[in-house]
Amino acid sequence: MTAGPAVAGQVRRKLRLGVIATAVTSVLALLCCVGGAGAFLLTELGGDEDDPKLAALTCDPAYQVNLTGDMPRFAEYGERQLRNAAVIIKVGQDMKVPARGWVIALATAMQESALRNLANSTVPASLALPHEGVGADHDSLGLFQQRPGWGTVEQRMTPSYTARKFYQKMVQVPNWQQRPLTVVAQRVQVSAYPDAYAKHEELAGRIVDALAGGAARTVEIAGKAVCDAAAGDRIAASGWTAPLPGGVVSGFRTTARPSHHGVDLAASKGTPIHAASAGRVLVARCDPDRSGRKDCDRDGWPNKGGCGWFVDILHAGGFITRYCHMVERPRVVPGQSVAAGEVIGLSGSSGNSSGPHLHFEVHKNGDRSSNGADNPVPFMRKRGAPLGETG
Incomplete structure (x- = not known):
């Protein structure tokens, strides 16, 4: 883009x-x-x-989003599609829906119609409604491919109407801001392909950035x-939040610590650790030290090795976050779905640690190894959930 x-x-x-x-x-x-x-x-x-x-x-x-001005350029979508995206955002703004909802609505319309106002054979020629293609579903219409129960043909072919109907149903989903985008979208749409929405989340966030x-x-x-959109346990529009309030006290792969594949966040013992985004728990266990000994129920020390009590969570887009040195057994188990901001454990000093803090890692492409590690500071800043400055 x-x-x-x-x-x-x-x-x-x-x-x-x-x-x-x-x-x-x-x-x-x-x-x-x-x-x-x-x-x-x-x-x-x-x-x-x-x-x-x-x-x-x-x-x-x-x-406020501008419906008539010049549109930004995206390789994936043309000007007409971006104007439809602007309408979706504008309706959300007018309804005072938090910006996270705009991202969910955009990702849903991207999956359902590729941001095109789709007609079908049920649209009478006498209506002469503007449209940008013909959908594959015989009775679904518009940006969100809404079926007859959502309104008349004319209503479902009106982008502002369909966006409003989507938001009205979306905000009724319990804890919609904390839950995975694909879960919320599916609760509204009841799609035959419930997992398809997640792949649009990152681009939907970028479009919201550009238009609003x-x-x-x-x-x-x-x-x-x-x-800081994640301050006070809030969820940023991107769906991410800081795992705890403390700033960075030791950076990513510094000269002094080139094999430090994450960052250390300041935290006293027992500080709640929040899932940085919605996802599924991959690992929640005690990491053995270099001798193979599992001894996580006491404070560690430098050069002991290991993460102590730790958790790995898989998020949409193949991102994985890691949370190390918890004071006790994590509050989640492998296979469990967690919401953004959900408390998954308490900070401590188990494993290779000289004092209480949270070691936090971000990995790309589903790669839990050091090869997949990415610097969490710019990663989280781009998602509206900055971790603070390196001390």
């Missing part, structure tokens, strides 16, 4: 407690839709970047995150 056009506009944000922001005045912020490249920057803001008033900014999207000012990511000022 290539970056969308820069959008200049007046940025007005609210303070977290509902007070209208007065700290940011005469601001013309440049919002650069960088899609998969990560957060958008607010570099024109005056004042000290450490000003507590700035830290109180909410994570609301920077601006980085709503699926993190806001930064002068390179520092001032709007």
